[in-house]
Amino acid sequence: MDIRDVAKRAKVSTATVSRTINQVATVDTQLAKRVWKAVAELGYYPNRQARALVSGKSRVFGLIVSEITNPFFPEIVQTFETVAVEHNYEILLTSTIHDPKRMELAVRRMIEGRVDGVAILTFGMEDELLAHLRFRNLPLVFIDVGPKAPRVSNIRVDYAHGIRQAVQHLAAMKHERIGFVTGPLRLRSAAVRRDAFEESMREIGLPVKPEFIVAGDHRLEGGKRALQDLYKLREQPTALLCSNDMTAIGVMRQAFDLGIAIPRDLSVVGFDDIRMADFVIPPLTTVQMSQTELAKLAFDALLREVKRDDPTPDGTEYLLTTQLILRSSTTFPPDLGHARQPSASKRD
Amino acid sequence: MDIRDVAKRAKVSTATVSRTINQVATVDTQLAKRVWKAVAELGYYPNRQARALVSGKSRVFGLIVSEITNPFFPEIVQTFETVAVEHNYEILLTSTIHDPKRMELAVRRMIEGRVDGVAILTFGMEDELLAHLRFRNLPLVFIDVGPKAPRVSNIRVDYAHGIRQAVQHLAAMKHERIGFVTGPLRLRSAAVRRDAFEESMREIGLPVKPEFIVAGDHRLEGGKRALQDLYKLREQPTALLCSNDMTAIGVMRQAFDLGIAIPRDLSVVGFDDIRMADFVIPPLTTVQMSQTELAKLAFDALLREVKRDDPTPDGTEYLLTTQLILRSSTTFPPDLGHARQPSASKRD
DNA sequence: AAAATGTCCGTAAACGTTTACCACGCCGCT
DNA sequence: AGCGGCGTGGTAAACGTTTACGGACATTTT
Known part of the structure; x- marks a missing residue:
């Protein structure tokens, strides 16, 4: 018919x-x-295909995320989808799972699907692969890492602001030994967060001890491992900033296994403010980076670029701010000025 | 080109x-x-559209989930996508967010996209709307609730097995006052879970008190509210089964606010075994229902139906089992046989 | 009253593939 | 030598839309 x-x-x-x-x-x-x-x-x-074929516009936007399994992204996908369908666009979704092979595949799928634009929300997995996309003169939107080029928009995130707030918050409570669990450092945004941390520490005049900067992977497991490693040290931090909330939750879980009470023995701060952050125990103090805002920005950037006939040579920049959300995972350091006592397990 | x-x-x-x-x-x-x-x-x-147009096959499968924001689903989406691309299929994803309007929209999008099949993993939001899909003689796969019809497959979940295990586990520790937090009951699977609970209780000879069966929504908030309501009662349950993990996590969060220690004061059991279940504190005892298994089953069912030239009149049935996973959110009831003492807050 | 303009509507080409059909050449068989 | 069969490659139709173009008619202008 x-x-x-x-x-x-x-x-x-x-x-x-x-x-x-x-x-x-x-x-x-x-x-x-x-x-x-x-x-x-x-x-x-x-028939959408027939329409696309003759009009030359597929009315599909590609959406590349790094791991839909990370609760940060479903929120984004949901609102991206919602606003997309409002404008009669469909989504071609893919998650790269930090795998270059899948990134390559993703690019191929996007091109074969003749998408009208691609939002690349992988926080820094950009590659020569993207040259294929660029070559097609497709509207692109990146987060943090996009090149200055026509038809590519960029969402810059002000990581530093929220992180500075977090460090100040901790310092105000007289924490001095503050650690940091990084994300996978080949991700640009992970490196930036760590840098912002170190920068903030210096600003305040606190020492950043290299052994307090430990590697995570933006997943739960990485947080667990990080705390394990940290507690093999002779001296431990009294507060820990984490590169994202999943890491923080992993840290808290490991603390539970080790009998470390949060926040009494260790203050923990996350990053992202995923919904779950308010539901872990204790509720997680974290730096908010609005996922819905991000999704809307990304879609708008794409849509605007699709409609624009004369693109600006350097693309467009958008800004997303971050902000500290206080909850219950931080408090004063234990035994202020004294040696740390191992605390009893919370299980009884 | x-x-x-x-x-x-x-x-x-x-x-x-x-x-x-x-x-x-x-x-x-x-x-x-x-x-x-x-x-x-x-x-x-x-060009995929051109191919689709002439071949009459879009090589796209629709995937309708109820809420991608619920951590149960991203896992499914991820593995569904993985196996789909292995077979050179794309996904048209949508989440209905329990909204009939969006369900209607979803159906329209699927048809306009000329998908080759649809997996409807909304656990019971099926509707007259689906008549449109049925009408097109599209391969469909449902979970739990599909009609017997050619080209429609069904994944039956053995909820009862895992739930019975959970009730037995609790009963073995001498819990007698066991409550249940339901999901949204218009969802078929939510009703089935509750029924399985009541059935298991009767089997064991434990009373099911109507006031211990309280309404949730399969979201975090519903769990919070449910526990609030429960603790307004004169007498409370010593153990609580939840219709899904999100509910259980909400319950635990509210328990934290109320100063109720889990599991000392209240044992909690979830359902689904989402990844987060092993990372909340305390780690959640829950009934596992493999999300990757589910996704693979759904995709295979669709693929098989697409290839089949002479469909069976009654469709095909698949089975997914469930199983209790023991972790740390359950223990013996407090003050066995005595009146409940309000316990001190965990915060100090 | 004729010309000019405007408003609708239909005809047909075009989008980028796949594939039915046919033509061609080669091989082996009688 | 002639013929059938087979393996291979080209021609062109078809898929379901949108839209440029032109025609028919109504309305306004001269």
Whole structure:
């Protein structure tokens, strides 16, 4: 069942059917009524592929995330989808799982699908691969790491602001031994967060001890491992900033296994403010980076670029701010000024 | 740049290009080599829409989930995507967010996209809307609730098994006052879980008190509210089964606010075994329902149906089992046989 | 009253593939 | 030598839309 069936039944040409459906030209009220009637009676739905083929626009945006399994991203996907369908766009979603092979595959899929633009929210997995995309002159939107080029937008995140707030918050409570669990450092945003941490520490006049900077992976497991490593040291930090919330949650879980009470023995701060952050125990103090805001920004950037006929040579920059959210995972350091006592396990 | 450019450059016809690319007929080694060379040199990627149009197969499967924001689903999406791309399929993803409007929209999007099949993993939001899909004779796969019909597969979940294990586990520790937090009951699977709970209680000879069965929504907030309500009662349960893990986590969070220690004052059991279940504090005892298994089953069902030329009149049934995973959120009831003492807050 | 303008609508080409059909050349058989 | 069969490659139709172009008619202008 196609547009010709509709045309036949409404006794008009296919052109008229197309015009009434797309409201792209005025068509006589009587005819339009007949068309709509035929559409309803036949249960006609236009064929998206055919439309795409002839119009040269697929009305699909690619969305590349690093790991949909990380609770940071579903929120983004959800709102990206919501605003996309409002504008009659579809999404071609893929998660790269930090795997270059999958990134390559993703690019191929995007091109074969003839998407009208791609949002690359992998926080720094950009590559020569993207050259393929660039080559096609596709609208792109990156987070943090995009090159200055026509048709590519960039969402810059002000990581430093929230992180500085976090460090100040800890310092105000007289923490001096503050550690940091990084993300995977080949991710640009992970490196930036760590740098912002070190920078903030120096600003305040606190020492950044190299052994207090320990590697995570932005996953739960990395947080666990990080705390394990940290507690093999002779002297431990009294507070710990984490590169994202998943890391922080992993840290808290490991603390539980080790019998370390949060926040009494160790203050923990996360990053992202995923929804779960308010539901772990204790509720996690964290730096908020609005996922819905990010998704909307990304979509708007793409849409704007699609509509623009004369792109700016350097692309467009957007800004996303961050902000500390106080909850219950931080407090004063234990035994202020004294040696640390191992605390009893919370299990009884 | 299209197949004709490739043909021209390789000095063959478009038919030959198509044949070598799709490996659908034997083509002379020399010619094939020339074709591949041309493809590489031009950076040619076939146009998916054109392919779909002429072949009548879009190689896209629809995937409808209820809420991608619920950590149960990302896991499914991830593995569904992984196996889909292995078979050269794309995904048209949508989450209905329990909203009939969005369900309607989803169906329309699926049809306009001419998907080759749809996996409906909403646990019971099926509707007259699906008649549109059925009407098109599309392969469908449901979880729990699909009708017996040609081209529709069904994944039956053995909720009862895991839930019975959970109740037995609790009963073995001499819990007698066991409560249940339901999901949204218009979801078939939520009702089934509750029924399985009541059934198991009766089997064991434990009373199911109506006031101990309280309404949740399969979200964190519902769990919080449920425990609030429960603790307004004169007498409280000593153990609580939850219709899913998110609910259980909400319960635990509210317990924290109320100063109720888990599991000392209250044993909690979840359902689903989302990854986070092992990372909350204390680690959640829960009934596992493998998300990766589910995703694979759904995809295989669709793929099989697509290939099948003579579908069975009643569709196909698949089975997914469930199983209790013991962790640390359950223990013996407090003050066995005595009145409950309010316990001190965990915060100090 | 004729010309000019405007409003609708239909015809047909075009989008980029796949594939049915046919032509060609080669091989082996009688 | 002639013929059938087979392996291979090209021609062109088809998929379901949108839209440029032109025609028919109505309305306004001269």
